Amino acid sequence: MxxxxxxxxxxxxxxxxxxxxxxxxxxxxxxxxxxxxxxxxxxxxxxxxxxxxxxxxxxxxxxxxxxxxxxxxxxxxxxxxxxxxxxxxxxxxxxxxxxxxxxxxxxxxxxxxxxxxxDRIAPIPGWTTPGVFTLGGAQIALKSQGVAVGTKVAFVGTGPLLYLVASQYQDAGIEVSAVLDTTPLRHVAGKILGLLAGLSTTARGIGYIGRLLRAGTRILTGITPTEIVGETRVSNFRYLNGGEALSVECDAVAMGFGLxxxxxxxxxxxxxxxxxxxxxxxxxxxxxxxxxxxxxxxxxxxxxxxxxxxxxxxxxxxxxxxxxxxxxxxxxxxxxxxxxxxxxxxxxxxxxxxKAYPYPDTVAEWVKDDTIVCRCERIEAGELRRSVDELSVREVNRAKAFVRSGMGRCQGRLCGLAGAEILAGRIHCPVEEVGRLRSQPPVKPISVSTEQN
Structure with a gap:
């Protein structure tokens, strides 16, 4: 050629x-x-x-x-x-x-x-409240602009990025109100032999956790998110830990469940x-x-x-x-x-x-019917569940056609995986059986006023 x-x-x-x-x-x-x-x-x-x-x-x-x-x-x-x-x-x-x-x-x-x-997200009730950011968004704001997303930030989710961004905020002098991990510590400990294959990376992650603990930051594992509270802005994050209902005060939440x-x-x-x-x-x-x-x-x-x-x-x-x-x-x-x-x-x-930090397979259980899943079209979890019950929907693209979940500006980039989890949870089937959203051009919005070459 x-x-x-x-x-x-x-x-x-x-x-x-x-x-x-x-x-x-x-x-x-x-x-x-x-x-x-x-x-x-x-x-x-x-x-x-x-x-x-x-x-x-x-x-x-x-x-x-x-x-x-x-x-x-x-x-x-x-x-x-x-x-x-x-x-x-x-x-x-x-x-x-x-x-x-x-x-x-x-x-x-x-x-x-x-x-x-x-960032991969999970639609925690209240996650559309002003003051909720993805971990990546919180990190970019701090790294690129030197701006924190809040003065008292709760970090929620699972995976290495959770501890990295929390430690970066702490190093920048921002109060980290808590680091709340959905993965139980015993689960991570059970995968330690596999994690030793990346010894330097694992050691770096342990270092982030150590710095947070030395600063007195509260770190809890195995939690279940229940609600992000706030009117005009986040004021509180509620969760379950060992069956006990707890909360932490914060004016921002940075969350992410892997990538x-x-x-x-x-x-x-x-x-x-x-x-x-x-x-x-x-x-x-x-x-x-x-x-x-x-x-x-x-x-x-x-x-x-x-x-x-x-x-x-x-x-x-x-x-x-x-x-x-x-x-x-x-x-x-x-x-x-x-x-x-x-x-x-x-x-x-x-x-x-x-395997050590899995996306929580209990997402479908903690998302209430009135929780918005698709932000673009403001589709609630209950609408997805009713599409299964009333319209016999068994596949994500059918759900998209019937209730418009994933049909907005982001085309399901943000909500698609969580929507699939909710459908699968209602059907009681493995999540892969509900399929994946088909992509459509343009993959992101483009201006209709741009001149054609």
Missing amino acids: TNPILAVIGAGPAGIRAACTLAKAGYRPVVITEAADIGGQIYRKLPTNFKRPPDQLYGSEAKKALSLFSEFDRARSQVDLQTETLAWNIFNNRIDMSTASRRGHLHFDKLILCTGAM KAETQLADLAGCEFHFDHDARQWLPTIDDHGRSSRPDVYLAGDGSRIGGADVAELTGERAAISVLQDLGHRDFEDRARLIDRVLRRSWRFRQALD
């Missing part, structure tokens, strides 16, 4: 490493990102008028972030970087794109999707999917080297499987090597074998982490 058009969607750790690998091989990849600059969510850069040292912005990951930026800077002349550009559809070999002022298309020969992930892969573009590209029981979500089916069911589409980073920044870098490079190998290059076998070995070990750790 002469002068193939190689495209990368996403400019986080996976996208950066993929683009640099292709550029070093003599190609000029097109990198498309919604952001104003490279870095993704974890290595998000500050606005140009903000000045904060890297160690404050990225913490213990500062060296990794700067190294990745330096690598991209060296390859920059060989990369066509298109920032503030939304890839909103993939049809055959065409990417439909939009900026604030224009729309256009890119026809590709090979495409690497590095679309990342977003959800952003897979809409892979769906529109026609990639096959499978249900991952450990992650409890549908993921694109890829081989160990990033190849999807389409011969010209590859996936890397958290958009293919949640693994974190370090794994995202490696999978980005590995997917790019697969592209090069499929184009006839044979110079990367040694590097590919090394990456494969490291990734096998990393995935063992990630599997243990998913």
